[in-house]
Amino acid sequence: MSARAQRAPGGAPQPHIQGSPWDPDTPWTKALKAVQNADVRVRINYQLRAENSDRPSFFFDASDVFFGADRPTMGMQVLSNITEI
Secondary structure (H helix, E strand, C coil): CEEEEEECCCCCEEEEEECCCCCCCCHHHHHHHHCCCHHHHHHHHHHHHHHHCCCHHHHHHHHHHHHHCCCHHHHHHHHHHHHHC
């Protein structure tokens, strides 16, 4: 992440923060990203969830994979499952 002052019209510096997208290097994100078929990815997610249901990071990371694959409904479903912990 970098923080820089940018100049606004008129010359006054404006604060600016630029971040990088989160890309966790976890076994579950690798497994989910390796699958291209959406239905298979959902099945793998359920298998991985059984193994990782005690890890809040699993739900955040797995939902991010679905959001990134243009599957927002599944992403929200995975994210909402964090309440089961």
